[in-house]
Amino acid sequence: xxxxxxxxxxxxxxxxxxxxxxxxxxxxxxxxxxxxxxxxxxxxxxxxxxxxxxxxxxxxxxxxxxxxxxxxxxxxxxxxxxxxxxxxxxxxxxxxxxxxxxxxxxxxxxxxxxxxxxxxxxxxxxxxxxxxxxxxxxxxxxxxxxxxxxxxxxxxxxxxxxxxxxxxxxxxxxxxxxxxxxxxxxxxxxxxxxxxxxxxxxxxxxxxxxxxxxxxxxxxxxxxxxxxxxxxxxxxxxxxxxxxxxxxxxxxxxxxxxxxxxxxxxxxxxxxxxxxxxxxxxxxxxxxxxxxxxxxxxxxxxxxxxxxxxxxxxxxxxxxxxxxxx
Amino acid sequence: xxxxxxxxxxxxxxxxxxxxxxxxxxxxxxxxxxxxxxxxxxxxxxxxxxxxxxxxxxxxxxxxxxxxxxxxxxxxxxxxxxxxxxxxxxxxxxxxxxxxxxxxxxxxxxxxxxxxxxxxxxxxxxxxxxxxxxxxxxxxxxxxxxxxxxxxxxxxxxxxxxxxxxxxxxxxxxxxxxxxxxxxxxxxxxxxxxxxxxxxxxxxxxxxxxxxxxxxxxxxxxxxxxxxxxxxxxxxxxxxxxxxxxxxxxxxxxxxxxxxxxxxxxxxxxxxxxxxxxxxxxxxxxxxxxxxxxxxxxxxxxxxxxxxxxxxxxxxxxxxxxxxxxxxxxxxxxxxxxxxxxxx
Ligand SMILES: Cc1ncc(C[n+]2csc(CCOP(=O)(O)OP(=O)(O)O)c2C)c(N)n1
Numbered sequence: 001x002x003x004x005x006x007x008x009x010x011x012x013x014x015x016x017x018x019x020x021x022x023x024x025x026x027x028x029x030x031x032x033x034x035x036x037x038x039x040x041x042x043x044x045x046x047x048x049x050x051x052x053x054x055x056x057x058x059x060x061x062x063x064x065x066x067x068x069x070x071x072x073x074x075x076x077x078x079x080x081x082x083x084x085x086x087x088x089x090x091x092x093x094x095x096x097x098x099x100x101x102x103x104x105x106x107x108x109x110x111x112x113x114x115x116x117x118x119x120x121x122x123x124x125x126x127x128x129x130x131x132x133x134x135x136x137x138x139x140x141x142x143x144x145x146x147x148x149x150x151x152x153x154x155x156x157x158x159x160x161x162x163x164x165x166x167x168x169x170x171x172x173x174x175x176x177x178x179x180x181x182x183x184x185x186x187x188x189x190x191x192x193x194x195x196x197x198x199x200x201x202x203x204x205x206x207x208x209x210x211x212x213x214x215x216x217x218x219x220x221x222x223x224x225x226x227x228x229x230x231x232x233x234x235x236x237x238x239x240x241x242x243x244x245x246x247x248x249x250x251x252x253x254x255x256x257x258x259x260x261x262x263x264x265x266x267x268x269x270x271x272x273x274x275x276x277x278x279x280x281x282x283x284x285x286x287x288x289x290x291x292x293x294x295x296x297x298x299x300x301x302x303x304x305x306x307x308x309x310x311x312x313x314x315x316x317x318x319x320x321x322x323x324x325x326x
Numbered sequence: 327x328x329x330x331x332x333x334x335x336x337x338x339x340x341x342x343x344x345x346x347x348x349x350x351x352x353x354x355x356x357x358x359x360x361x362x363x364x365x366x367x368x369x370x371x372x373x374x375x376x377x378x379x380x381x382x383x384x385x386x387x388x389x390x391x392x393x394x395x396x397x398x399x400x401x402x403x404x405x406x407x408x409x410x411x412x413x414x415x416x417x418x419x420x421x422x423x424x425x426x427x428x429x430x431x432x433x434x435x436x437x438x439x440x441x442x443x444x445x446x447x448x449x450x451x452x453x454x455x456x457x458x459x460x461x462x463x464x465x466x467x468x469x470x471x472x473x474x475x476x477x478x479x480x481x482x483x484x485x486x487x488x489x490x491x492x493x494x495x496x497x498x499x500x501x502x503x504x505x506x507x508x509x510x511x512x513x514x515x516x517x518x519x520x521x522x523x524x525x526x527x528x529x530x531x532x533x534x535x536x537x538x539x540x541x542x543x544x545x546x547x548x549x550x551x552x553x554x555x556x557x558x559x560x561x562x563x564x565x566x567x568x569x570x571x572x573x574x575x576x577x578x579x580x581x582x583x584x585x586x587x588x589x590x591x592x593x594x595x596x597x598x599x600x601x602x603x604x605x606x607x608x609x610x611x612x613x614x615x616x617x618x619x620x621x622x623x624x625x626x627x628x629x630x631x632x633x634x635x636x637x638x639x640x641x642x643x644x645x646x647x648x649x650x651x652x653x654x655x656x657x658x659x660x661x662x663x664x665x666x667x668x669x670x
Contacts, residue, residue, distance in 0.1 A: 035516075038459030044461045103649060105463070106461075121462065122425065158395070158425065184393070186369055186370035187365065187366060192394070257370075313646050318641065
């Protein structure tokens, strides 16, 4: 990979992390001293994706806004990497009228039709719609692809298996991405399945599958490139599982008392790892790092300011948008 | 059956969550056939603390964390129940029923009937319900009306700690499938705004609340407010407030949708002549219509004024707080409906 490609991956990862740190800050800011999930500027459940940046950055580097992404309840990293409007996404998380869903959806329900992005709070349920988007792309004779994301916990859900089967049958241009962060809330991977790799499961449906073991953004980029090229060429679906890292709790407020691997977690943070790698190869230096970080902060703080300055929805409009008007 | 009214004096106070766990633990002690399964019911202790401590106490053979495979593990509970075990299976949020509804309503709920009464399915399906904390359209629903609409399952919804224990005990001992729905807002969780009655007295030892018996939680003469779950507390608060304005509300906590205690509702409406149904489920085709229909079917003359209802209008639960509170059955909406009913 060329230097610019590497730096682009790094920059995306920095933007995602900067965003998640800012949401973390805003989420908890007014929930002190006693944590109340319903209080504050950003109430409700909050699932942050810190540690999983390599997956989104590596996959989405191959996509354009014409391609579709269906993400999970932990959607921000894919939303950002796929180019979802950051201001309107943030406004949605803050429940404002300028949000992607005018405050109706919230952080697990982000829809940006401009880049064919959606996500869902119901486990594995983003897989089936991706098939339909791929079908639409295929019918229209385009080379567009749909990327469907789940966690490894979701790979035990029926919709996951039905989707792999149907995509294979119809040779749909879909890339299935599994983020294996070892945990489905408190249930470790070892307590939820006997297969060691979801790439093995892909084989069961006649789909090529690869597992990227080390949360390396370049390895994800490589594997995703092959899968997406295949899909664009009309050669059908494939699956990529990335062994990634849930750096923080399942959701904010999760004390993670169940978690046995916490001691080693900070050392596995992919961001300093990649940064060091790029410094060692001479692609990155202090000035560049500072530049990327400053740009990311500026972008993210602008989005948060936009959200905070936007009005809250008028209660009188609560019943709008149940149906589309002809 | 020991019928203990939860209003019976009791010294100690528990949260609804702890009361639920106590009931399950006591039944597990009493009956080797009882076991618990579901997502995060083990070391996490249930996302809403509905199984806290059970794994430590009873071990992994009787408290089983499951994969995210609701169709499989709820179906497995059905099979185990058919073979004589007594599973308590948790579907974390009721909103997730879509991925496993076939097992629930085509299997759990129908086997007894289809077998001509020869097979019973003695299981409890628990799930968290309710909104009010901006968890959005896929994590805030009540949906009890949906389960109640489909024949073959009892549906219970406790509003307070004592009932949570008593209804759980009855549900586990019942030979039928019982859907047991607990509102997050009454669990007494440390990380959620607490209703002050979510921690209350709970009888020690054996405590059953019969399934199908509503509780008149406040006597009154002007208006009957029929409701359940968190809305009971809103109704009681409104009743206290309106008492100062000369409006005397009777509040009926249904405790169960199936069976529905029609007699208690009729007795109350016979006394007050006015009926308000408050329901945190959707308005149309649900509990509120059912309650009113039963009154009107029996005797429309019982009503001195048209019956009224406060429910979630037919819209997905919005995320943003001002929108969510515009559609929830808030005390303000309940108060206004009562005042309209008495013509104040
Ligand atoms: C059908 C369904 N079942 C259960 C849940 C509750 N739930 C939300 S996230 C989660 C764990 C998901 O684990 P995984 O798929 O590995 O994704 P991760 O959270 O690790 O990113 C569970 C059980 C849900 N949202 N939907």
